[in-house]
Amino acid sequence: MQIPTWRSAAEVRLAEALEEGLLSGEEIQSACAGGSLEAFGDVAPEAAAEICDVLGGLRCYIPTLPHEPGSLFDDLSAEARNLLLEVAGGDAVAIPRLYRLRLLVRDRVILALRQAGASTTELAQQFQCTDRAIYQVLEKHRGDGCRPMSEHR
Incomplete structure (x- = not known):
């Protein structure tokens, strides 16, 4: 990716x-x-x-x-x-911003980069957030493969 x-x-x-x-x-x-x-x-x-x-x-x-x-x-x-x-x-x-959809795209990119071998520290630097925020994204989507928006609560 x-x-x-x-x-x-x-x-x-x-x-x-x-x-x-x-x-x-x-x-x-x-x-x-x-x-x-x-x-x-x-x-x-x-x-x-x-x-x-x-x-x-x-x-x-x-x-x-x-x-x-x-x-x-x-x-x-x-x-x-x-x-x-x-x-x-x-x-x-x-005109809506569709921010939740933008977050979903960001999360999918984080998951793909992590699966490709990027460290959480590298991801945190790339996305200008903390390691903890990266771990929260990974935990949020663990096992669901980043479900489609229609399945989110």
Whole structure:
């Protein structure tokens, strides 16, 4: 497994995790269920992940017409922009961060690196946390192989 460039769960890019197979489309859909992005997750998990990466934590007014250059939407792909306009155009939408999903990706990377032979000290340095935090992640997921989000309490 390639060592990630991010150091904390807050820096995890969901779209990249989906591409690399660390997350499934079903997990994105499950995380979006019941929230303001429910319709996005059902249509295109990749676009929902990208929207959360770029706009997560913001409450935005989504215009009904294509955006003007220099707006928040410049960092979105054309597919994500069009989906946002189609599903939420004309509404103010709170975009979730999906932080629990980001933690799950971080935990899966920690488990994979540990199985590949990394020490807990190396992992703690990589993820800027304590050895104890690494041990807690390992204990939390011992035997479950980092279950899908739908199975978490």
